[in-house]
Amino acid sequence: MTALSGLRAVVTGGASGIGLATARALAAQGATVAVLDLDPAGVPGPLLGLRADVGDDTSVRAAVEAAATHLGGIDILVNNAGIGAVGTVEDNPDEQWHRVLDVNVVGMVRTTRAALPHLRRSAHASVVNTCSIGATAGLPQRALYCASKGAVLSLTLAMAADHVREGIRVNCVNPGTADTPWVARLLDGADDPEAERAALNARQPLGRLVTADEVAAAIVYLASPAAASVTGTALAVDGGMQGLRLRPV
Numbered sequence: 616m617t618a619l620s621g622l623r624a625v626v627t628g629g630a631s632g633i634g635l636a637t638a639r640a641l642a643a644q645g646a647t648v649a650v651l652d653l654d655p656a657g658v659p660g661p662l663l664g665l666r667a668d669v670g671d672d673t674s675v676r677a678a679v680e681a682a683a684t685h686l687g688g689i690d691i692l693v694n695n696a697g698i699g700a701v702g703t704v705e706d707n708p709d710e711q712w713h714r715v716l717d718v719n720v721v722g723m724v725r726t727t728r729a730a731l732p733h734l735r736r737s738a739h740a741s742v743v744n745t746c747s748i749g750a751t752a753g754l755p756q757r758a759l760y761c762a763s764k765g766a767v768l769s770l771t772l773a774m775a776a777d778h779v780r781e782g783i784r785v786n787c788v789n790p791g792t793a794d795t796p797w798v799a800r801l802l803d804g805a806d807d808p809e810a811e812r813a814a815l816n817a818r819q820p821l822g823r824l825v826t827a828d829e830v831a832a833a834i835v836y837l838a839s840p841a842a843a844s845v846t847g848t849a850l851a852v853d854g855g856m857q858g859l860r861l862r863p864v
């Protein structure tokens with residue numbers, strides 16, 4: 616027996632980075648796992664890769680139903696899909712605000728709404744949202760991204776309140792800067808990616824970025840029966856950035 620044996624999990628944005636590490640970690644603990652992603656082509660077995668755009672309600676509903684049918688139900692939903700935006704309020708046009716808030720916030724609403732009928736039938740139901748250090752820290756040049764993650768934090772707390780009596784727990788993780796393809800893409804765009812990476816590492820309390828596996832381990836804990844009394848909480852996996860009150864970037 617492993618911690619999650621017999622449990623069935625859905626992970627959005629699970630084809631890359633934190634989502635892929637989470638899908639693998641859930642499977643390693645005995646869960647059967649479906650990954651919903653815009654691009655599930657590279658999702659390795661035994662994970663089930665399903666195409667879905669969390670920005671599209673019809674797509675989400677179809678993929679969640681397909682996952683529930685394949686897995687025989689859903690116990691764990693990890694709302695992880697998210698996109699970034701760089702800039703101050705002067706830099707991002709309204710369309711970009713609508714798009715990022717739609718994917719990062721309403722995307723989690725859509726997936727949760729579709730999964731709730733299945734979660735209600737589970738004896739170990741939980742939702743874990745991938746939030747960010749940006750929910751509570753003022754990151755420069757990230758106005759839209761921080762606003763979206765602030766909304767994810769509030770949404771997590773409200774959902775936890777709404778569903779606690781149904782036995783459905785809702786928590787979030789707040790990663791610091793994590794070493795994923797997302798961050799690699801940002802660094803690759805710099806004039807000197809190696810110098811930029813060294814400077815980024817130097818700004819971290821631990822002297823290095825958080826790993827995707829470390830965030831995944833926190834998500835696995837929150838999703839596991841071991842966390843049966845944990846709901847409405849945000850677990851920071853940020854190398855101490857917030858707790859130590861250090862400047863995030």
Ligand code: NAD
Pocket residue numbers: 627628629630631632633634651652653654667668669670695696697698718745746747748789790791792793794795796797798
């Ligand atoms: P990533 O870009 O490596 O992976 C994101 C995945 O989400 C990709 O597979 C992508 O195809 C998928 N995706 C994007 N839009 C989607 C959509 N509309 N529908 C379905 N899937 C979609 O990114 P990551 O760094 O692993 O980030 C994952 C989550 O972690 C995001 O919510 C991000 O905001 C959060 N986060 C990341 C960091 C970091 O430093 N990397 C820090 C804090 C929070």
